[in-house]
Amino acid sequence: MSQNEENSDDVQSPPVLKASVHDIRYFVTLLRAVNFVNRATVRVTSSGFIVVVEEARTLLGTAYIFSGVFDEFTYNSENPPAAPPDSQTSDQDEDEDNAAFEVPLNTLIECLNIFGTAGPSASAGNSGGKYKKWKEDSDHEGDEEADAGGRRRQSSSSKGIDSYFGSAAGKGTGMRMTYAGSGYPLTLLISEDASGPTTTCEITTYEAEPHLELDFQSDRMVLKIILKSSWLRDALSELDPSCEKLTFVGNPPPTGGAAAPGRQRPHPRAANGNTPMLRIQAVGTFGSTEMDYPNDRDVLETFECTKPISFTYRFAHISRTLRALQSSTKTSLRIDNEGLLSLQFIMPSPKSRPDEEGTIAFVEFRCLALDEEVG
Amino acid sequence: MQATLDASALKPFTKALTCLSRYGEDLAIYATPESLSLSTTNSSKSAYCRFKYARQFFSKYSVGTKDAWVDVDEDDDSQAVTGQLLTKSLLSILRHKTVEKSVERCELSIVEGDGTGEDQDGLESKLIVRLHCKHGVVKTHRLLLLTLTSFLAPGVPDSTNESHLTVGPRTVKDMLEQFPANARSDPQLLWNFAESEVQVKTFESSLDAKGRSELSTELTISVDEFDLYDVYSTPTTIAFHLREFNATIAFAESMSLALDLRFTDPAAPLFIDVEGDNADTLFVISTSQVPGAHVPSQAPSNNSKRRDREETPNARIKKSAKVVQRADAATMAQVARSHVAHATAAFTVTPTVIPTRTRTLFLPASSQMSAADEQVLRETGLGVEDMTAEELTMMLEGEGEELEEMEDVTFAATQSSDDQKFQPLFED
Numbered sequence A: 001m002s003q004n005e006e007n008s009d010d011v012q013s014p015p016v017l018k019a020s021v022h023d024i025r026y027f028v029t030l031l032r033a034v035n036f037v038n039r040a041t042v043r044v045t046s047s048g049f050i051v052v053v054e055e056a057r058t059l060l061g062t063a064y065i066f067s068g069v070f071d072e073f074t075y076n077s078e079n080p081p082a083a084p085p086d087s088q089t090s091d092q093d094e095d096e097d098n099a100a101f102e103v104p105l106n107t108l109i110e111c112l113n114i115f116g117t118a119g120p121s122a123s124a125g126n127s128g129g130k131y132k133k134w135k136e137d138s139d140h141e142g143d144e145e146a147d148a149g150g151r152r153r154q155s156s157s158s159k160g161i162d163s164y165f166g167s168a169a170g171k172g173t174g175m176r177m178t179y180a181g182s183g184y185p186l187t188l189l190i191s192e193d194a195s196g197p198t199t200t201c202e203i204t205t206y207e208a209e210p211h212l213e214l215d216f217q218s219d220r221m222v223l224k225i226i227l228k229s230s231w232l233r234d235a236l237s238e239l240d241p242s243c244e245k246l247t248f249v250g251n252p253p254p255t256g257g258a259a260a261p262g263r264q265r266p267h268p269r270a271a272n273g274n275t276p277m278l279r280i281q282a283v284g285t286f287g288s289t290e291m292d293y294p295n296d297r298d299v300l301e302t303f304e305c306t307k308p309i310s311f312t313y314r315f316a317h318i319s320r321t322l323r324a325l326q327s328s329t330k331t332s333l334r335i336d337n338e339g340l341l342s343l344q345f346i347m348p349s350p351k352s353r354p355d356e357e358g359t360i361a362f363v364e365f366r367c368l369a370l371d372e373e374v375g
Numbered sequence B: 001m002q003a004t005l006d007a008s009a010l011k012p013f014t015k016a017l018t019c020l021s022r023y024g025e026d027l028a029i030y031a032t033p034e035s036l037s038l039s040t041t042n043s044s045k046s047a048y049c050r051f052k053y054a055r056q057f058f059s060k061y062s063v064g065t066k067d068a069w070v071d072v073d074e075d076d077d078s079q080a081v082t083g084q085l086l087t088k089s090l091l092s093i094l095r096h097k098t099v100e101k102s103v104e105r106c107e108l109s110i111v112e113g114d115g116t117g118e119d120q121d122g123l124e125s126k127l128i129v130r131l132h133c134k135h136g137v138v139k140t141h142r143l144l145l146l147t148l149t150s151f152l153a154p155g156v157p158d159s160t161n162e163s164h165l166t167v168g169p170r171t172v173k174d175m176l177e178q179f180p181a182n183a184r185s186d187p188q189l190l191w192n193f194a195e196s197e198v199q200v201k202t203f204e205s206s207l208d209a210k211g212r213s214e215l216s217t218e219l220t221i222s223v224d225e226f227d228l229y230d231v232y233s234t235p236t237t238i239a240f241h242l243r244e245f246n247a248t249i250a251f252a253e254s255m256s257l258a259l260d261l262r263f264t265d266p267a268a269p270l271f272i273d274v275e276g277d278n279a280d281t282l283f284v285i286s287t288s289q290v291p292g293a294h295v296p297s298q299a300p301s302n303n304s305k306r307r308d309r310e311e312t313p314n315a316r317i318k319k320s321a322k323v324v325q326r327a328d329a330a331t332m333a334q335v336a337r338s339h340v341a342h343a344t345a346a347f348t349v350t351p352t353v354i355p356t357r358t359r360t361l362f363l364p365a366s367s368q369m370s371a372a373d374e375q376v377l378r379e380t381g382l383g384v385e386d387m388t389a390e391e392l393t394m395m396l397e398g399e400g401e402e403l404e405e406m407e408d409v410t411f412a413a414t415q416s417s418d419d420q421k422f423q424p425l426f427e428d
Helices: A002-010 A025-033 A105-112 A128-140 A142-151 A162-168 A229-238 A315-327 B007-023 B087-094 B097-102 B169-176 B242-255 B303-310 B329-341 B356-360 B371-380 B389-396 B400-426
Strands: A017-021 A039-045 A048-055 A059-066 A072-075 A098-104 A174-179 A186-191 A198-203 A221-228 A245-250 A278-283 A287-293 A300-305 A309-314 A330-336 A341-347 A361-367 B002-006 B026-031 B035-041 B047-054 B060-062 B081-086 B103-111 B125-133 B138-145 B151-154 B163-167 B188-193 B197-202 B218-222 B228-230 B236-241 B259-263 B270-276 B279-285 B324-327
Touching: A025 A059, A025 A105, A025 A315, A025 A341, A025 A361, A039 A105, A059 A315, A098 A105, A105 A186, A105 A198, A221 A229, A221 A245, A229 A287, A229 A315, A229 A330, A229 B097, A245 A315, A245 A330, A309 A315, A315 A341, A315 A361, B002 B007, B007 B035, B007 B047, B007 B087, B007 B097, B007 B103, B007 B242, B007 B279, B026 B087, B026 B151, B047 B151, B047 B242, B081 B087, B081 B125, B081 B138, B087 B125, B087 B138, B097 B103, B097 B125, B163 B169, B169 B218, B169 B242, B236 B242, B242 B259, B242 B270, B242 B279
Parallel strands: none
Antiparallel strands: A017 A072, A017 A174, A039 A048, A039 A098, A048 A059, A059 A361, A174 A186, A186 A198, A221 A300, A221 A330, A245 A278, A245 A309, A278 A287, A287 B138, A330 A341, A341 A361, B002 B060, B002 B103, B026 B035, B026 B081, B035 B047, B047 B279, B103 B125, B125 B138, B151 B324, B163 B228, B163 B259, B188 B197, B188 B236, B197 B218, B259 B270, B270 B279
16 A cells, blocks of 8 residues: 555655654553544644544543643644634634644554553642652553553642653653555654664554534533643542432522623632532432532632523443543633533643643533433 | 431441441341341341441431421330331442541431421432541431331341350451452351361362352461350361351441451351440341261261251251341331340340250160261260261160150240240330
8 A cells, every 4th residue: 555655755845743752651541531432533733633532422631731741842734824723724723724634543552652651641630649659660560550540540639849840850761653645554663761772553444433512612601611630630539330320500699690700700709509519419329429518618619600501411421531631730611601611621731831831731521411301 | 317427437338338248238227216226137037137226426426307306205215217228229329439538427317208398299209328528518418218128137046055165356357357258159157166277168068150169268376366265065066158258257347346256056147246436236147057067077968968857847057058147027127126225134144045955865766976966076075976877766765755755845845945045025
């Protein structure tokens, strides 16, 4: 096939995508966050690498990996440069010129972890000692690490400063990724360190098919919450796995909630009334669970709710976000008036400060609410 | 029922539930105004585990209607609240890793399904676990509570020939580490309590699923390792399964509490008490018949079978006897009350023992002697323990008629003694 003749790219045209990174762990973490369906649509633009997966026409997971995540990121449009980019693209929410293809996500992750060094996630939200231990593990005992990483069961809550500075000095596994263009495989060149072995993987790509589009329009938003990811993660992990449905209940804060003031307004601690501002409830085989979150800045950093709402989702879908939750620091939870849920998770990068523009990737999940039962 | 646990009490409570979950699946809750009992038996009813927490264990505790927060009449057993649920479902809530970090207070309450409680939907009783976490986060779990259909109470140990041992959990654990147990295999260990040392070895009958015998291990430790070593008659040999015993050891170790072991003859259950602050824990593990423990050359396979046939009325001699008896609803209140009033007294009540004299008369019928028989023989002081079975038969030959007569008498006596055995529990 022509796929093996990619050397000719140098003389013909530059590859559509050329990206490299000296430590793949952050990249793998982001991919794993959406690895609940194997077939993923990858969209490459000049600003980054976007991975989209969908499940049951209800749940859409998107990982936005900006070009800053990579050490080197070059995008060369396949489209004729003369054409205006916005007329060429068919995607509604993506004005930029892009190249899209589908790839088996699981295979991509396994290839990246071929040395067992992709880690549980270099950037995963692990505090203190545990994080350090893991990091050492990933440097020295790769295989064991990979096993643990594949499951990614353990994780602790808060973010240590290590996660921002720790792995910069570490010698991770480096990667160079090229995609020559439509019909070509995604080629990965992975090496453990400069003197170690090198692996070349070619992953077959498929033509991108249209996927579910769930537009979240902020003017229809009825609930917006920003909270530490650990709160939501703990809540979801405490629920009985037998639960089928999960309901988010939001009530306007007691003090002038309808005005929905800006996020900087400090909520008074004592304002917790009878109705909880945020309630997560689920019903399982052995009973039901309710979790109430008060109007406390330590818990809910931002809370905007215009009217009392209650939307139910399939717990299996919501629990798909757990992997992303484990690696993220902050979560933005938004629900629009039709129940469309948007969960955005900020995935802190190990190499940069959290406020640096362009390097902080995030993962977004959108999920449709279940129709209210009749009667 | 309402009970509030603070963070420091929640930990031992969770450990207790962990232990209970290793004994059996179902958790029986029995709450009286004075104490809360949690108990379970394993599926074959050969092991029983009960944790009883005095009201002082809780930062708040009340049984009865919500307005009856004041002390209720202690004798009023109608106040008792009961229920049953899967241990796992409660444990998975309390054992969650975030609970230890963030929970400040845990409220347990049982809402009877009369439709008037805060739970509007229906007639089901519920156990409500409300976790008050840091920052005012409240997590409420409602677990369906089943009706406690049968209340199981352990039998009563003989006190006349009771052996009493006290040992730290660490010592036992170090010993038992030599005997690996996993989910598939549940080995039996043979404990031989001698004058100056204790010998533990793998029971011969511990075969794996394919019938092959596993590694046989034998370990001897000095009596000095025990804090209290009072064996009624040495040597005494008992055998029991390791699984539940290991759960007990693990609990005692996590709480740093010593184990009180009590046992009588090789066929009666083993009782283990673990006393903690405001908590009284009882474990009962049935022991197995130990054939030929003292005379290793005699390990007849048909012996125990024959004995079973002969002594069917006495269920406790059967292999892996049930340690618990079903009690009806009327008596269980009394059982629980007697537990409350005299926790240990209830278990030291002396039942009528089978007359040892008549037991010897059984022997000629059997061509071989079991350890128990041997023991009994020794105790009669007839000096016949050194005889072989044949010699004994010879000696007793010609007394067949008398024997048959005696047999009837013995059966009657055994049965009546069985009846009496549990009576002291029900009277008060």
